[in-house]
Amino acid sequence: MTRKLTPGKLVLASHNKGKLKEIRALVEPYGMEAISAADLGLPEPEETGTTFAENALIKARSAAASGYVALSDDSGLQVAALGGRPGVYTADWAERQWFEGEAGRDWYMAMGKVEGMLAEMGPDVDRSARFVCTLALVWPDGEELVVEGEVQGSLTWPPRGALGFGYDPVFVAKGMDQTFAEIDPEHKHAISHRADAFAKLVKAVF
Ligand SMILES: O=P(O)(O)OP(=O)(O)OP(=O)(O)OC[C@H]1O[C@@H](n2cnc3c(O)ncnc32)[C@H](O)[C@@H]1O
Numbered sequence: 622m623t624r625k626l627t628p629g630k631l632v633l634a635s636h637n638k639g640k641l642k643e644i645r646a647l648v649e650p651y652g653m654e655a656i657s658a659a660d661l662g663l664p665e666p667e668e669t670g671t672t673f674a675e676n677a678l679i680k681a682r683s684a685a686a687s688g689y690v691a692l693s694d695d696s697g698l699q700v701a702a703l704g705g706r707p708g709v710y711t712a713d714w715a716e717r718q719w720f721e722g723e724a725g726r727d728w729y730m731a732m733g734k735v736e737g738m739l740a741e742m743g744p745d746v747d748r749s750a751r752f753v754c755t756l757a758l759v760w761p762d763g764e765e766l767v768v769e770g771e772v773q774g775s776l777t778w779p780p781r782g783a784l785g786f787g788y789d790p791v792f793v794a795k796g797m798d799q800t801f802a803e804i805d806p807e808h809k810h811a812i813s814h815r816a817d818a819f820a821k822l823v824k825a826v827f
């Protein structure tokens with residue numbers, strides 16, 4: 622049985638403002654006081670893993686060195702026709718996309734690359750994609766928990782909507798017409814890859 626999380630401080634080991642906002646909204650109802658790694662002045666570790674779980678653990682272990690329980694999120698977009706790419710490298714394809722609030726839409730450049738590759742495959746190319754989210758929870762004494770969530774959907778182009786973050790304007794979940802950037806945050810929180818992973822975390826630790 623996994624250890625339970627008692628209300629108190631929780632370090633969010635992410636430097637992505639969009640993610641931080643979503644994770645805060647998910648954990649605060651459970652009595653957790655979310656502080657970001659940047660607020661604590663923690664360094665941003667290099668994501669050298671080849672899986673979402675490895676990268677999530679790298680980030681959470683590094684933040685747990687602060688002495689607080691740490692929660693990290695490693696996520697990405699997997700495009701079926703591209704054999705699951707960009708996957709773990711989604712942020713790399715978008716370069717430093719977590720600055721997008723201030724500095725423009727780097728994910729848009731990454732999507733230029735994705736759309737270019739899909740276009741070469743012809744007009745009938747399969748546009749199925751999924752978002753994956755792996756959450757890692759690490760206690761300062763080394764206990765660890767990893768959970769994974771996903772949401773199936775497809776890519777749309779051109780982008781639509783101004784809500785959410787990252788690739789939300791080009792992702793339409795299965796059975797929906799609107800992109801993740803066109804629906805209310807509450808709606809995204811109910812069906813997203815992050816919500817799916819978080820539901821598993823809640824079952825285990827609350
Ligand atoms: O590592 P941290 O500091 O948490 O921030 P990051 O942005 O580098 O995050 P990842 O390494 O996990 O890369 C995830 C990529 O997938 C994108 N992404 C993840 N979840 C998303 C969501 O819900 N909507 C849109 N894009 C998302 C995100 O913008 C990144 O480009």
Ligand SMILES: [Mg+2]
Pocket residue numbers: 668712
């Ligand atoms: Mg990252």
